[in-house]
Amino acid sequence: MTGLLPLEDAQARLLALGSPVDSLVLPVAEAAGRWLAEDVASLRTQPAADLSAMDGYAIRFAECPGPWTVVGESAAGAPLGRALAPGKAARIFTGAAMPDGADTVLVQEEAARDGERLRLAGEGPPETGAHVRKRGRDFAEGDTLLPTGAKLTPPALALAIAGGHSTLPVRRDLRIALISTGDELVPAGTPTDAAQLPASNGPMIAAQLAGLPVAVDDIGIVPDTREALAKALDATRDADVIVTIGGASVGDHDLVRPALEAAGAEIDFWRIAMKPGKPLMAGTLGRPVVLGLPGNPASAFVTAKLFLEPLIAQLSGARDPLPAFQPARLAADLPGVGVRTEFLRGRWREGAVEVLPQQSSAALAALAHAQLLIRRPAGSSPARAGDTVDILPLA
Structure with missing residues (x-):
């Protein structure tokens, strides 16, 4: 051989x-599954303001550990609209902008409210700044969000959109x-x-x-x-x-x-x-x-x-065009390999992988039932049940 x-x-x-x-520019909805032809930099900062990570109350915890007077409400898309003075609090919901002056969120499970009076009902915030998503925590304007050759997976597409893009350069x-x-x-x-x-x-x-x-x-x-x-x-x-x-x-x-x-x-x-x-x-x-x-x-x-x-x-411009193999545990012994790298059609069984019984290159039934390929490099020694092998999922 x-x-x-x-x-x-x-x-x-x-x-x-x-x-x-050649590259072209497509609307984001049409770019899914392709690879980027250029770096994509952010056109905006995310979050664009300090946001609450929990439902509760925005407070100035560093200056006043309580009690507080509730003076308004901040919801996602509907901020309080004014600064929060010391000793004051605002009802706030997840994703809402923190009022100016507020530095911490008191989660509602640890808050006791009587009318407009608010006090701790538990241990309270562990520190100043607790439960706040700081401005720019995810990315800032000008940051490279995705490099040339990155695949536009669903999360990558969402990242580009969040970065302010409606079109993307692809092949x-x-x-x-x-x-x-x-x-x-x-x-x-x-x-x-x-x-x-x-x-x-x-x-x-x-x-x-x-x-x-x-x-x-x-x-x-x-x-x-x-x-x-x-x-x-x-x-x-x-x-x-x-x-x-x-x-x-x-x-x-x-x-x-x-x-x-x-x-x-x-x-x-x-x-x-x-x-x-x-x-x-x-x-x-x-x-x-x-x-x-x-x-x-x-x-x-x-x-x-x-x-x-x-x-x-x-x-199509992929940065990493070769398939990515992953480790898996063998369900049964395998013999050694000759001078050719072998790709065995296999399937999952109880958290491990096993070889399908028919490995002829002409066998379509076994191929149709295969869930993965098991890679056995040329010259490999016999493998035992429980050994780790490389697999390539087929779905």
Whole structure:
């Protein structure tokens, strides 16, 4: 098994084949899930004033530990509107502005009120300034809220909006062309004989990319001839990424590589030290990046997860395009690993992870029931139940 490119090297070389696409400015509601093309600085201070963190009473605790006279009320959006003198208090609610002069909130559970007279009914505030959210505690005007390449997750989007932004600089949608190859493939729902297969990989990969900032053009099923492949490739020249599925192995009918080379493609690498997914191929066809996925469904899915999705993130300006693995505990023993990094389809069982029984790269049922991938680096020793492994959640 010599001559196979290590997984990490293959990922790095793929990501180096392209640069982020052009940027544009979108309304915040349309920017969700994208990556920022520029730093986003705050246009305002948050909180813009000292605010109460609790329901209770605003007091001048440093000068008067009580009792107090209640002289008004401060609610969110409806402040008291005047300064609070020593010995005075204002009823206040969570999120309301502290009156000028007030330095502390006496929570209502520790307050006793008789008419306008207010006194302690418990231990009182632990210190001056208790239960107050100070102005600028979250961020100040001019602070960098989000760096270039940050993903606009729901909390990140909320942060940008709170910082005063209604539009954000992001990258345009990527154009992804999908080409499924194979004489044995027929469209979904077509009756099949023993030599035919429904073409499921293209729809699977397209669905895998749902939610990403891409526009997918499914070229459809292309027969295993150089002429058909040349015509399909010619139709993809405006794409940012050309994804071929199948036809990248070493058989007489695996014509994707020679068709690409005949079209002028430069192949950067072919065949990697990964299981499933060894016959992965990457290169460029002029400006578009070309990624040749294996034809077996588990191989196609796993390589798309580890290569196509990071490539899309990279071209969309992501700061950290590679997937983030997390530790988990093994439910059962696993054997050692050979020269290829393995990604086992697995699931959760009683707080630990276990390998699904069918690991063939052609097995769709096991793939459909997988909740995660278990990463086993090349050369790993046998693992025991209770050992920690790296996993990549699939949902």
